[in-house]
Amino acid sequence: MEKFNTHTGLVVPLDVANVDTDQIIPKQFLQKTERIGFGVHLFHDSRYLDHEGTQVNPEFIINKPEYKDASILLARENFGCGSSREHAPWALQEYGFKVILSSSFADIFYGNCINIGILPIKLSEDEIDQLFKLSPNAQLTLKVDLPNNIITCGELSFKFSLNEFQQYSLENGVDSVGWTLNKLDTIKAFEEKMPAWQ
Amino acid sequence: MTISTPKTMYEKLWQSHLVEAAEGETPLLYVDRHLIHEVTSPQAFANLRFHKRPVRHPERTIATMDHNISTRSIKIDAAGEGAANQLRALGINCKEFGIELFDMGHKNQGIAHVIGPELGLTLPGTIIVCGDSHTATHGAFGALAFGIGTSEVEHVFATQTLRQNKAKTMKIEVKGHVGAGISAKDIILAIIGKTGSAGATGYVVEYCGEAIEALSMEERMTVCNMSIEFGAKAGLIAPDQTTFDYVEGKEYAPKGEIFKQAVVDWTNLKSDDDATFDAVLTLNAKDIKAQVTWGTNPGQVISVDGIVPSPEDFSDPIEKESCVSALNYMGLTAGTKMTDIQVNKVFIGSCTNSRIEDLRAAAGIVQQFQGQRVVDNVDAIIVPGSYRVKEQAESEGLDKIFTEAGFEWRLPGCSMCLGMNDDVLEEGDRCASTSNRNFEGRQGRGSRTHLVSPEMAAAAAITGHFVDLNA
Ligand code: SF4
Numbered sequence: 082m083e084k085f086n087t088h089t090g091l092v093v094p095l096d097v098a099n100v101d102t103d104q105i106i107p108k109q110f111l112q113k114t115e116r117i118g119f120g121v122h123l124f125h126d127s128r129y130l131d132h133e134g135t136q137v138n139p140e141f142i143i144n145k146p147e148y149k150d151a152s153i154l155l156a157r158e159n160f161g162c163g164s165s166r167e168h169a170p171w172a173l174q175e176y177g178f179k180v181i182l183s184s185s186f187a188d189i190f191y192g193n194c195i196n197i198g199i200l201p202i203k204l205s206e207d208e209i210d211q212l213f214k215l216s217p218n219a220q221l222t223l224k225v226d227l228p229n230n231i232i233t234c235g236e237l238s239f240k241f242s243l244n245e246f247q248q249y250s251l252e253n254g255v256d257s258v259g260w261t262l263n264k265l266d267t268i269k270a271f272e273e274k275m276p277a278w279q
Numbered sequence: 280m281t282i283s284t285p286k287t288m289y290e291k292l293w294q295s296h297l298v299e300a301a302e303g304e305t306p307l308l309y310v311d312r313h314l315i316h317e318v319t320s321p322q323a324f325a326n327l328r329f330h331k332r333p334v335r336h337p338e339r340t341i342a343t344m345d346h347n348i349s350t351r352s353i354k355i356d357a358a359g360e361g362a363a364n365q366l367r368a369l370g371i372n373c374k375e376f377g378i379e380l381f382d383m384g385h386k387n388q389g390i391a392h393v394i395g396p397e398l399g400l401t402l403p404g405t406i407i408v409c410g411d412s413h414t415a416t417h418g419a420f421g422a423l424a425f426g427i428g429t430s431e432v433e434h435v436f437a438t439q440t441l442r443q444n445k446a447k448t449m450k451i452e453v454k455g456h457v458g459a460g461i462s463a464k465d466i467i468l469a470i471i472g473k474t475g476s477a478g479a480t481g482y483v484v485e486y487c488g489e490a491i492e493a494l495s496m497e498e499r500m501t502v503c504n505m506s507i508e509f510g511a512k513a514g515l516i517a518p519d520q521t522t523f524d525y526v527e528g529k530e531y532a533p534k535g536e537i538f539k540q541a542v543v544d545w546t547n548l549k550s551d552d553d554a555t556f557d558a559v560l561t562l563n564a565k566d567i568k569a570q571v572t573w574g575t576n577p578g579q580v581i582s583v584d585g586i587v588p589s590p591e592d593f594s595d596p597i598e599k600e601s602c603v604s605a606l607n608y609m610g611l612t613a614g615t616k617m618t619d620i621q622v623n624k625v626f627i628g629s630c631t632n633s634r635i636e637d638l639r640a641a642a643g644i645v646q647q648f649q650g651q652r653v654v655d656n657v658d659a660i661i662v663p664g665s666y667r668v669k670e671q672a673e674s675e676g677l678d679k680i681f682t683e684a685g686f687e688w689r690l691p692g693c694s695m696c697l698g699m700n701d702d703v704l705e706e707g708d709r710c711a712s713t714s715n716r717n718f719e720g721r722q723g724r725g726s727r728t729h730l731v732s733p734e735m736a737a738a739a740a741i742t743g744h745f746v747d748l749n750a
Pocket residue numbers: 345346390391392411412413629630631692693694696697714715
């Protein structure tokens with residue numbers, strides 16, 4: 082996994098609550114056995130006017146030329162609810178998003194993001210509101226500083242927090258499976274004490 | 280004498296599975312059972328192969344083909360090449376890593392959350408995970424069960440553990456008894472209607488109260504299944520005699536003395552009387568009526584004797600806005616009676632409602648309409664949750680009741696719950712569905728889903744609209 086340190090990028094405001102993983106990547110694109118090839122299908126039903134995905138919907142905010150280079154997604158509450166599909170963060174990452182800002186995230190989605198190196202940042206509803214007010218017309222560029230847990234934009238700054246180990250894993254690009262495999266002895270000792278029925 | 284602090288069931292499950300809580304690390308929990316399917320596992324296997332890592336406990340993992348499969352044919356390529364690729368990959372991966380697989384047409388094949396319980400793979404007091412968010416279903420047994428992403432699937436494969444932050448706890452008590460004709464689906468939809476679709480984010484929910492205790496195991500599964508639909512990490516119901524009777528004798532369940540010991544351990548799982556929860560919600564069972572969703576998330580739900588709400592009914596600006604866009608997507612006008620909404624598709628199936636009791640309940644309604652058939656403009660399909668359910672239903676003649684009334688009787692699978700195969704709705708279709716998600720596009724781009732119980736779905740098929748069966 083790539084290490085995450087600081088990131089400066091353009092914010093695209095997606096002013097929708099309860100964006101579920103079916104919207105992020107509809108099921109017809111889940112039939113792959115690789116981790117790549119999902120970015121073009123990100124937000125498919127909103128991003129394209131036709132089922133085949135040949136006609137781009139010019140009204141959908143992410144398609145607007147001024148947001149072409151956005152790498153920070155600003156969204157409303159309960160982002161990533163629904164299915165556990167990691168294909169959703171894969172699609173966001175492949176499209177170019179490195180950071181997602183919202184007032185709340187669905188649990189599984191949040192963990193999935195961290196596991197692949199996307200930084201989901203939870204801010205208060207007021208702070209998210211403030212960012213929405215600042216973001217129209219591609220005017221908002223933010224600097225996200227993970228080691229110091231701070232987002233800055235000119236004079237403004239927002240603190241955020243992350244679970245200690247998740248922060249460490251993101252900053253160091255930890256191979257979480259390898260990390261746990263170093264503890265096999267502890268796991269084996271646990272297994273020896275398990276009851277017979279378990 | 281030491282007095283231990285009272286614990287919730289969740290805390291007990293957590294403690295008994297805590298492998299390590301090292302300073303500065305997310306706690307490591309042991310995983311007893313891992314269910315896998317074709318859609319969320321291939322990339323995890325690929326990484327194992329890349330790192331030359333084995334599956335640590337192949338015998339704790341069970342694979343089934345469910346999400347992508349055709350419900351018309353057991354041919355592996357019957358639902359298209361993309362699906363066939365994933366299904367074949369699952370076959371190859373299971374063989375290489377030594378995992379037992381229930382593949383096309385196998386007598387144990389079915390939706391992961393249907394076969395786990397019916398085979399005795401699901402046990403109280405265990406941690407069960409699956410790369411599917413409706414894993415919460417298994418919480419009906421007093422198992423801590425939750426959905427995971429593909430990176431976590433890989434972590435479980437390699438280590439048989441998972442890192443988890445401790446969740447908050449919520450107790451949902453349903454007092455008294457539900458009225459006649461009110462199903463488990465109505466109970467859980469009514470709960471979600473109360474909490475909203477994100478009301479339990481960050482929580483593990485424990486369902487309790489007389490109305491929950493009175494439920495059969497299959498009904499409890501329906502309740503726990505939809506825990507994720509209001510954001511909960513998992514749903515739990517305390518195991519009791521109903522649970523033990525269900526588990527005893529199942530193919531993969533412990534037998535003899537070991538089973539007896541297990542029951543002793545399982546009996547101690549329930550939350551201590553004075554355990555405290557971070558949040559408590561109480562409902563009166565007698566207030567719960569038959570439920571139908573009107574919007575595009577499961578929290579947008581109302582009693583069948585109600586009317587489609589108006590944005591003015593909501594004070595919260597986000598809910599108001601959600602209502603506007605839901606009505607627009609659903610093609611509904613505020614004030615319309617729910618019983619006036621006409622459907623043209625009916626789907627009875629999914630891990631929420633595809634078990635034998637669900638099919639019996641639906642068949643019972645068909646019989647109540649004595650000889651009436653599915654109305655002309657409605658297509659209605661019944662998709663049993665597993666081959667075992669299908670076989671049982673056929674031995675009881677339920678398939679005949681359905682087909683004679685004009686329903687299509689299909690092969691088991693996830694089917695129209697998510698429409699990864701060819702069971703997809705067309706744009707503008709309106710479906711009474713016993714599944715668990717009414718998100719935009721879930722059953723097909725531009726299609727409209729109303730979540731209901733099997734009874735309501737059967738009645739809608741025959742009348743062409745929602746029906747207040749208790750009126
Ligand atoms: S039936 Fe639906 S919700 Fe259940 S496992 Fe299959 S796709 Fe997931």
